[in-house]
Amino acid sequence: MQSVQEKYKNLQEYLKSLGSVAVAFSSGVDSTFLLAAAKKTLGADHVIAVTASSCSFPKRELEEAKQFCKEQGIRHIVCKSEELDIEGFRQNPKNRCYLCKHELFEKILEIAKEYHINAVAEGSNMDDNGDYRPGLVAVAELGIKSPLREALLNKEEIRTLSKEMGLPTWDKQSFACLSSRFVYGETISEEKLGMVDKAEQLLLDMGFHQVRVRIHGDIARIEVLPDEIAKLVEGENREKIYSYLKQLGFSYVTLDLGGYRMGSMNETLDIEKK
Numbered sequence: 001m002q003s004v005q006e007k008y009k010n011l012q013e014y015l016k017s018l019g020s021v022a023v024a025f026s027s028g029v030d031s032t033f034l035l036a037a038a039k040k041t042l043g044a045d046h047v048i049a050v051t052a053s054s055c056s057f058p059k060r061e062l063e064e065a066k067q068f069c070k071e072q073g074i075r076h077i078v079c080k081s082e083e084l085d086i087e088g089f090r091q092n093p094k095n096r097c098y099l100c101k102h103e104l105f106e107k108i109l110e111i112a113k114e115y116h117i118n119a120v121a122e123g124s125n126m127d128d129n130g131d132y133r134p135g136l137v138a139v140a141e142l143g144i145k146s147p148l149r150e151a152l153l154n155k156e157e158i159r160t161l162s163k164e165m166g167l168p169t170w171d172k173q174s175f176a177c178l179s180s181r182f183v184y185g186e187t188i189s190e191e192k193l194g195m196v197d198k199a200e201q202l203l204l205d206m207g208f209h210q211v212r213v214r215i216h217g218d219i220a221r222i223e224v225l226p227d228e229i230a231k232l233v234e235g236e237n238r239e240k241i242y243s244y245l246k247q248l249g250f251s252y253v254t255l256d257l258g259g260y261r262m263g264s265m266n267e268t269l270d271i272e273k274k
Contacts, residue, residue: 004157008037011151015041018119018145022112024105025049025076026057027065029155030123032169033162034148038121039074040165048115049074050108052081055190056178058197068168075115079107083179084190092188094134096179101135105142121145126154173210174262181214195248202244206237210260218251226259 002010015021015038023035038047051065062078069076083089083100093099108120122139125148139146148158155174162170181196182188192215199213199220208231212223222241224232231237232255245253 002152004153004160007151007153007157008161011037011147011153012041014147014150018042018121018147020046020116020118021145022048022050022108022115022117022120024108024120024122024144025051025065025069026123026175027051027061027068027169028123028175029162029169029172030125030148030158032068032167033158033165034121034123035068035074036072036162036165036167038147039072044073044075046117047074048112048117049076050111051076051078052104052107053078054080054082054084054177055193056083056188058178058201060201061175077111077115079111081107083177084188089179090188092179092182092184092186094184096184097133097135098138100177100179101138102142105138105144109142119145121147124149125158126152173204181212183214183216186215186217191249195250198248199245199250202241206240208232212260213245214256218249220245220250220253221256222254223256223258223260229255229257229259 020042021038023031023038025031025035035047035049049065049069051062053062066076066078081104083103086099086103089096089099105120105122112118112120122144124133124136124139124146128136129149138144153161159170178193178196179188182192196213196215200211203211203213203222203224208224208228210225214221214223222232232241242253
């Protein structure tokens with residue numbers, strides 16, 4: 001079994017083999033660590049960060065991405081990549097993530113070419129191999145690099161290394177684009193994306209660490225960590241959340257007793273996971 005430090009050295013060796021890299025940067029735990037490791041290994045002149053701006057990407061995440069790159073002295077390019085304009089995306093098919101990632105990485109490849117960067121890299125880790133991830137099909141098709149998976153790093157190890165490097169994201173909640181909150185087959189709209197964003201922001205502002213507000217028609221299904229369920233149903237908290245989500249436009253507000261779990265919308269899919 002390799003130690004975390006051995007895996008980190010392997011990551012650095014892999015990044016060195018690329019020479020220069022454009023990192024698809026969402027300001028999340030994984031991409032922040034990958035970007036920081038790339039800068040430390042290759043130097044700022046050989047690294048750029050590319051962040052996609054869209055209605056499914058909360059403004060708080062975009063601002064955090066901008067701030068991190070500014071503090072770290074990393075060139076940062078924000079590109080417009082509106083998923084809702086992709087043919088078929090609004091209908092939320094099972095390969096929704098493939099459609100999005102394919103278009104996004106095509107844009108980042110063009111940016112990398114413009115800046116004379118050798119490779120484009122994304123931040124999936126070993127834990128992502130166990131869930132349904134059609135976006136990884138696009139990664140493979142377009143030749144996008146996955147350095148964290150190459151180094152066999154998992155989420156816990158990335159958090160450990162992030163803490164050692166002093167990165168502010170070491171204990172940040174996991175995040176996925178807001179479109180992942182919709183049950184497959186339900187039409188994705190800018191209005192409903194805004195409802196989800198505002199609902200989740202309320203929960204984060206109230207101190208909940210890991211949250212999801214899933215949409216099932218006019219029903220909001222709230223997921224929080226199991227040990228925070230009691231906090232959510234406390235009198236004033238429950239009333240505040242219920243009242244606010246009703247104001248946003250949800251007819252019903254429910255709590256998932258299973259608690260937060262990655263990819264819960266995939267649980268009903270009768271397909272082979274990739």
